[in-house]
Amino acid sequence: MIEVKEALEIVAANSNAMPMQKIKVHKALGHVVAETIYSPISMPPFRQSAMDGYAFTHSIRHQYDIVGISQAGDHSNIKLKQNEAIRIFTGAYVPDDADTVVMQEHVMANTDSILIAQMPEKNTNVRPKGEQIGKGDVVFEPNTLLTPAAIGFLACLGITEIEVYKKPKVGILVTGNELTEPGKKLKKGKIFESNSIMIQAALETIGIKKTKVYRVKDNLKATKNALKSILKKNDIVLISGGISVGDYDFVKEELLKNGVEELFYKINQKPGKPMFFGSKKETLVFALPGNPASSLTNFYIYVLPAVKNKMGFSEIHKPKVVRKLNAEIKNNTGKTLFLKAKYDETDVTILEGQSSAMLNSFAIANGLVIVEQDAENIKNGQLVTILPID
Amino acid sequence: MIEVKEALEIVAANSNAMPMQKIKVHKALGHVVAETIYSPISMPPFRQSAMDGYAFTHSIRHQYDIVGISQAGDHSNIKLKQNEAIRIFTGAYVPDDADTVVMQEHVMANTDSILIAQMPEKNTNVRPKGEQIGKGDVVFEPNTLLTPAAIGFLACLGITEIEVYKKPKVGILVTGNELTEPGKKLKKGKIFESNSIMIQAALETIGIKKTKVYRVKDNLKATKNALKSILKKNDIVLISGGISVGDYDFVKEELLKNGVEELFYKINQKPGKPMFFGSKKETLVFALPGNPASSLTNFYIYVLPAVKNKMGFSEIHKPKVVRKLNAEIKNNTGKTLFLKAKYDETDVTILEGQSSAMLNSFAIANGLVIVEQDAENIKNGQLVTILPID
Numbered sequence: 153m154i155e156v157k158e159a160l161e162i163v164a165a166n167s168n169a170m171p172m173q174k175i176k177v178h179k180a181l182g183h184v185v186a187e188t189i190y191s192p193i194s195m196p197p198f199r200q201s202a203m204d205g206y207a208f209t210h211s212i213r214h215q216y217d218i219v220g221i222s223q224a225g226d227h228s229n230i231k232l233k234q235n236e237a238i239r240i241f242t243g244a245y246v247p248d249d250a251d252t253v254v255m256q257e258h259v260m261a262n263t264d265s266i267l268i269a270q271m272p273e274k275n276t277n278v279r280p281k282g283e284q285i286g287k288g289d290v291v292f293e294p295n296t297l298l299t300p301a302a303i304g305f306l307a308c309l310g311i312t313e314i315e316v317y318k319k320p321k322v323g324i325l326v327t328g329n330e331l332t333e334p335g336k337k338l339k340k341g342k343i344f345e346s347n348s349i350m351i352q353a354a355l356e357t358i359g360i361k362k363t364k365v366y367r368v369k370d371n372l373k374a375t376k377n378a379l380k381s382i383l384k385k386n387d388i389v390l391i392s393g394g395i396s397v398g399d400y401d402f403v404k405e406e407l408l409k410n411g412v413e414e415l416f417y418k419i420n421q422k423p424g425k426p427m428f429f430g431s432k433k434e435t436l437v438f439a440l441p442g443n444p445a446s447s448l449t450n451f452y453i454y455v456l457p458a459v460k461n462k463m464g465f466s467e468i469h470k471p472k473v474v475r476k477l478n479a480e481i482k483n484n485t486g487k488t489l490f491l492k493a494k495y496d497e498t499d500v501t502i503l504e505g506q507s508s509a510m511l512n513s514f515a516i517a518n519g520l521v522i523v524e525q526d527a528e529n530i531k532n533g534q535l536v537t538i539l540p541i542d
Numbered sequence: 543m544i545e546v547k548e549a550l551e552i553v554a555a556n557s558n559a560m561p562m563q564k565i566k567v568h569k570a571l572g573h574v575v576a577e578t579i580y581s582p583i584s585m586p587p588f589r590q591s592a593m594d595g596y597a598f599t600h601s602i603r604h605q606y607d608i609v610g611i612s613q614a615g616d617h618s619n620i621k622l623k624q625n626e627a628i629r630i631f632t633g634a635y636v637p638d639d640a641d642t643v644v645m646q647e648h649v650m651a652n653t654d655s656i657l658i659a660q661m662p663e664k665n666t667n668v669r670p671k672g673e674q675i676g677k678g679d680v681v682f683e684p685n686t687l688l689t690p691a692a693i694g695f696l697a698c699l700g701i702t703e704i705e706v707y708k709k710p711k712v713g714i715l716v717t718g719n720e721l722t723e724p725g726k727k728l729k730k731g732k733i734f735e736s737n738s739i740m741i742q743a744a745l746e747t748i749g750i751k752k753t754k755v756y757r758v759k760d761n762l763k764a765t766k767n768a769l770k771s772i773l774k775k776n777d778i779v780l781i782s783g784g785i786s787v788g789d790y791d792f793v794k795e796e797l798l799k800n801g802v803e804e805l806f807y808k809i810n811q812k813p814g815k816p817m818f819f820g821s822k823k824e825t826l827v828f829a830l831p832g833n834p835a836s837s838l839t840n841f842y843i844y845v846l847p848a849v850k851n852k853m854g855f856s857e858i859h860k861p862k863v864v865r866k867l868n869a870e871i872k873n874n875t876g877k878t879l880f881l882k883a884k885y886d887e888t889d890v891t892i893l894e895g896q897s898s899a900m901l902n903s904f905a906i907a908n909g910l911v912i913v914e915q916d917a918e919n920i921k922n923g924q925l926v927t928i929l930p931i932d
């Protein structure tokens with residue numbers, strides 16, 4: 153049995169980034185940039201008006217004749233004399249002869265001429281060419297997460313394809329004679345199998361959508377065949393159930409026989425103690441606890457960071473949340489606790505029903521309060537650290 | 543022009559929940575429950591062992607003969623005499639005659655009998671039937687967000703279909719002669735159109751995946767036809783560009799002609815001032831500013847809450863984040879400022895490039911620092927409020 157800190161380190165040390173793949177920018181949300189991206193253009197590509205108004209050459213003069221117009225999308229490089237201006241709109245090309253744009257609210261205008269009532273400084277309201285980025289400049293370094301804004305930025309530079317890290321293929325192996333698929337009739341002694349659909353949903357939150365589920369009964373031959381296949385086809389293998397000291401658990405033995413190296417088994421935590429972690433080359437194997445709440449806890453604590461490492465994330469963890477505890481916590485277990493909790497802008501409430509079998513409190517939780525193994529008593533009003541799961 | 547607070551209230555007051563739809567639970571991630579869900583079974587459905595060990599009737603006796611076995615999935619209601627126990631595994635059916643399970647680590651066992659070295663209290667390690675939820679009890683009230691844990695909970699109760707609020711259909715209308723689709727050749731005076739792909743990505747983060755984009759040039763007829771069609775087919779209409787005081791903007795006029803009621807136009811904020819909001823029956827119309835960063839800011843401030851209201855969310859806003867500012871902010875504009883920022887566990891940094899045209903700082907931001915219109919000076923080290931956008 154190892155401590156949480158060590159378990160986290162071992163998982164991180166074994167989760168390497170996936171190979172690269174080329175992807176269309178409009179499908180790249182949530183992917184991570186795999187190679188430095190350079191801008192193919194200057195942005196803006198020309199001197200651009202930042203306002204609706206009039207472009208002219210700055211001088212002591214206040215009156216100008218209107219000799220033309222520049223709308224967004226135009227590119228007529230109108231020649232201007234000292235006493236001439238043009239009507240111009242936001243985003244439009246500023247003629248080479250003009251250096252300043254006065255906003256229309258600061259002008260008295262008739263059809264042919266304007267009188268500038270409030271004179272702007274020279275260069276006002278003209279965005280220089282390349283103000284945002286120059287041609288050939290770095291757009292994104294590797295390991296940048298592609299947010300909506302990042303995708304917008306790539307698009308505004310005309311970039312339509314980029315290299316990202318592949319998303320890992322994840323396979324889920326479900327074992328257990330007691331498990332019945334939801335929708336079927338529940339026979340006596342059986343329960344509905346919910347871990348696979350829950351973990352599929354949790355993977356979907358990070359954009360991993362096609363997770364295959366392999367279901368086997370608790371017998372050696374079925375487990376053997378399924379393991380061989382799942383190990384071959386996936387980058388991350390999640391096993392639900394079948395790893396405990398129970399006499400009917402063949403999974404660990406079979407993993408080792410299939411060339412999976414054990415990296416740890418059992419963690420000094422509650423819930424989620426009986427977890428196996430191993431690897432076979434770059435493929436990671438997590439055998440999660442069978443109890444639903446333990447399984448999901450360990451998904452958030454261990455699997456999600458591993459997925460993020462594989463996807464090339466530079467920031468594996470969201471900034472932790474610190475809140476005032478509005479109850480007391482006693483921890484005489486000597487273990488690290490992960491308590492399902494609901495936090496708001498100031499406080500955090502530990503939810504009822506922390507049993508490892510229970511999902512109802514997890515369903516309304518937005519975070520896990522982390523209670524260190526040596527924190528024996530946390531008092532009402534004390535600050536605690538929360539891992540957000542929303 | 544109205545204030546931010548008022549604008550938020552008007553948007554909220556006009557964003558009503560969508561009609562209901564029946565959906566499969568495994569496709570329900572991110573949807574919101576629309577009617578009270580009751581449990582069709584008790585969970586656990588029978589008295590369940592919480593441990594691998596031995597089940598027996600609690601007494602002063604320490605030695606028991608092993609007369610059977612109960613594995614997970616079995617349902618043999620073995621009769622037990624006072625001196626008899628059965629081998630039992632986690633999740634397995636506890637025979638009616640037994641009231642207690644001793645964990646195997648606390649027992650000395652041979653093939654036929656056990657000696658309990660550490661006697662548990664009566665009822666230990668037996669999960670009562672219905673401990674988690676009883677048959678007919680409420681699983682979720684309406685307006686519960688379907689998280690991975692919530693989906694797991696439904697599945698473990700055997701529920702495969704539920705009523706949720708429909709997701710709104712969103713259409714994006716892009717106007718502007720200056721706009722070129724990324725991938726095409728950029729002619730002089732033109733820029734690449736990035737708002738639609740960016741807003742599509744932002745909608746995707748909340749699970750709205752099929753957003754249709756309508757592109758029109760800045761001319762009356764094209765705008766007219768596109769508006770008619772987009773208003774008919776969508777629950778939320780987002781218009782990018784075309785709403786300013788520029789002479790070439792027909793959009794607002796056409797909206798009004800098409801029966802859209804103006805609810806506000808222009809907000810006292812920076813960036814994002816020139817926004818129009820209106821409605822036609824239940825359809826909401828946001829004409830976003832054309833500048834990319836302003837457009838995305840207003841998406842997060844106004845559109846996303848409206849989408850969440852339509853989807854039935856009970857919590858429209860994530861808990862706000864408060865962090866120590868590691869710079870100084872001067873606000874002599876009299877406007878509310880939304881500053882692109884990056885926060886960590888203690889501090890927040892205001893990013894360079896706050897111009898409304900610039901997306902590069904937005905691309906690496908994880909929040910918007912909200913500077914109230916009357917906050918003229920915020921000092922280094924002062925706490926500020928952040929709207930998280932990650």
